[in-house]
Amino acid sequence: MKTIKLAPGERLVTNQLNRKGVLPQSIVDAARDIVANVRANGDAAVRDYCQRFDGVELQSFRLPQEQVDAALEGLDPAFVAALEKAARQIREFHQREVEQSWFTTRPDGTMLGVKVTPLAAAGIYVPGGRAQYPSTVLMNAIPAKVAGVKRVVMVTPPQKDGLISPYTLAAAKLGGVDEIYMVGGAQAVAALAYGTETIPRVDKITGPGNAFVAAAKQIVSGDVGIDMVAGPSEVCVLADATAKPMVVAADLMAQAEHDPLAACYLVTCDEQFAREVEAGIDILVAQSPRAEITRASLDNEGTIVVAADMAAAVEAVNTVAPEHLELHCKDAMGLLGGIRNAGAIFVGAWSSEPLGDYVAGPNHTLPTGGTAMFSNPLSVEEFVKRSSVICYTPEGLLSDAPATQRLAEAEGLWAHALSAALRRRVLEQGEDAVSAASLAAADLTKVAWPGDTTVTVAEGVDLAAAGSDGAGATGEEA
Numbered sequence: 001m002k003t004i005k006l007a008p009g010e011r012l013v014t015n016q017l018n019r020k021g022v023l024p025q026s027i028v029d030a031a032r033d034i035v036a037n038v039r040a041n042g043d044a045a046v047r048d049y050c051q052r053f054d055g056v057e058l059q060s061f062r063l064p065q066e067q068v069d070a071a072l073e074g075l076d077p078a079f080v081a082a083l084e085k086a087a088r089q090i091r092e093f094h095q096r097e098v099e100q101s102w103f104t105t106r107p108d109g110t111m112l113g114v115k116v117t118p119l120a121a122a123g124i125y126v127p128g129g130r131a132q133y134p135s136t137v138l139m140n141a142i143p144a145k146v147a148g149v150k151r152v153v154m155v156t157p158p159q160k161d162g163l164i165s166p167y168t169l170a171a172a173k174l175g176g177v178d179e180i181y182m183v184g185g186a187q188a189v190a191a192l193a194y195g196t197e198t199i200p201r202v203d204k205i206t207g208p209g210n211a212f213v214a215a216a217k218q219i220v221s222g223d224v225g226i227d228m229v230a231g232p233s234e235v236c237v238l239a240d241a242t243a244k245p246m247v248v249a250a251d252l253m254a255q256a257e258h259d260p261l262a263a264c265y266l267v268t269c270d271e272q273f274a275r276e277v278e279a280g281i282d283i284l285v286a287q288s289p290r291a292e293i294t295r296a297s298l299d300n301e302g303t304i305v306v307a308a309d310m311a312a313a314v315e316a317v318n319t320v321a322p323e324h325l326e327l328h329c330k331d332a333m334g335l336l337g338g339i340r341n342a343g344a345i346f347v348g349a350w351s352s353e354p355l356g357d358y359v360a361g362p363n364h365t366l367p368t369g370g371t372a373m374f375s376n377p378l379s380v381e382e383f384v385k386r387s388s389v390i391c392y393t394p395e396g397l398l399s400d401a402p403a404t405q406r407l408a409e410a411e412g413l414w415a416h417a418l419s420a421a422l423r424r425r426v427l428e429q430g431e432d433a434v435s436a437a438s439l440a441a442a443d444l445t446k447v448a449w450p451g452d453t454t455v456t457v458a459e460g461v462d463l464a465a466a467g468s469d470g471a472g473a474t475g476e477e478a
C-alpha cells in the first residue's frame, strides 16, 4: 500500500490519493462505445457483448418465470434463513424512510403540498462478474417495493452455463423482483435506459457494479434516472492504538477482494500500527481464495495515511470521502460529529463492515470515488417522485396576483401577468370582463401590468361561492 505521511499541521489533499477521477477515463470511453452500440443496434449488440465479456451465447435474455417461482426449492435451509433475516432487517430499516404526501392550507384557503408517486418501473443492476451478489438483489428490490414500484426489473450477468446463480435467484424471489434479464455490464445499463426489442426500458436504474457499469450509468443519466455512482468498493479504517491490527487487516481485505479497482484506506497516527496491519495482510492473504484480486487492489489502489494527530486524521477521512468508514477508535462515537463525508459509518470495534453488507439493514449500495461528498446511500426516496400541488382559492388568487403581475412585468413576461390578471378581473369586475369582446376592446398591457396593486372585489361576487369548485377547501395542516 502507498504511504502518505502528513507533517504536523499538514492536511491531506485529493491529489495525493491514487484516485484518477471518479472513474478511470479509459473505462468511461469504453462504456460510451458500448452504450452507443446498444442504443443503435438493440438486442444484436447486447448479444455480441454477452458473448465477448461473459462467454455466453444467449438466444433469449429473459429468465422464465417458472425458474423464479421455484427458486427457493432445494436450497440449503441455513442460507434461506440467513437471506430471510437479511430481507426482514433491510425491509424494517427502509420502511422508516417512507415519505407521505402532505398538504397544508393557508388562512385564505389556498392549499399547497407535495404528492409522492412511486416510479412505474425501476431497473436494478445486480453485479455478477467476480462474485455473486444475492445481497444486492435485496438491497435494491426491497426499497423499490417498499416505495410502491410496480415493475422491478433486474439485470445481472449470466454465468458461464448461461444461467444465474440459484442464490441470486432466491433473493429475487424473496425481494419481489418482477422480471429478470440475464445481461450484465454497460450493455445491460444501456438496454434498461433505451430499451431493445426484448428488454423494455425503465424510468430509473439503481444498483452497484464495476467501473464499466458505474460509467454506463453516468453516461445514460438524464435520459433515464440513476441513483448514484456506485462503483468499485471502498473502505477507510480510522484506527487508534485500541484497534487490533489483524482485525483491521481483515476489514481492508474484505473490500479489496471485491475488485482489483477496489480502494482501501488506513488512516492512523501511529506508523508502527500501520506496518503491523500490512504484516497482518501478508499473513491473511496467503490463505485467501481471492488472493489475486485482493493483492492487486491493495498494491495498486491501497493507501495508508499517517497523520500527526487525530484532528488531522479525521480531516483526512473527510478528504477521502469513502464509501464505507470504520471508526476503530477508543471514542468512536465522539468522533462521529467530525465526519462529514462517508457513505456509511461503522462506529466502534464491533461494527464489522460486512455486517452492513448483508444484514444490518441500511443499504449497501453506496457512493464511491469521492462522490460521498454529495451523494447518499440508496433509499426508498430514490424510487419515488414528488410533485408539488398548488390549489388557489379566489381569496388566495386576489392576494397573490398583484405580486405575480409585478414580478412578471420585471421579467418582461406579459402573458404570465395576463394569466393572473384575467382571473383577478373575473373576481373584481365580473365574468363579462373577460369576454372576447371586452378584452378585444381593452388595453391589455394595462390589464396585465396595471401598475396598481389595489384589489377590489366586484359587487355581488361571493368569494366563498366562487371557490366552491374545490379550490376553497380549508383545513388544518395535514
Ligand SMILES: NC(=O)c1ccc[n+]([C@@H]2O[C@H](COP(=O)([O-])OP(=O)(O)OC[C@H]3O[C@@H](n4cnc5c(N)ncnc54)[C@H](O)[C@@H]3O)[C@@H](O)[C@H]2O)c1
Pocket: 030, 053, 054, 126, 127, 128, 129, 130, 131, 136, 157, 183, 184, 185, 186, 187, 208, 209, 210, 211, 212, 213, 229, 230, 231, 232, 233, 258, 259, 262, 323, 364, 365, 366, 367, 368
Ligand atoms: N458501491 C457499491 O455500493 C457496491 C456494492 C456492491 C458491489 N460493488 C462493486 O460491484 C462490482 C462488481 O463487479 P463484478 O465485475 O464482479 O460484476 P459486474 O456485474 O459489475 O461486472 C461484470 C460485467 O462487466 C463487464 N465487463 C467486464 N470486463 C469488461 C471489459 N473489459 N470491457 C467491457 N465490459 C466489461 C461484463 O459485461 C460483465 O458482465 C465490484 O467493483 C464491487 O466492488 C459496489
Ligand SMILES: N[C@H](CO)Cc1c[nH]c[nH+]1
Pocket: 133, 135, 136, 232, 233, 234, 255, 323, 357, 364, 365
Ligand atoms: N461491500 C459491497 C459494497 O461496496 C457490498 C457487498 C455485497 N456483498 C458483499 N459486499
Ligand SMILES: [Zn+2]
Pocket: 233, 254, 255, 258, 354, 357
Ligand atoms: Zn462487501
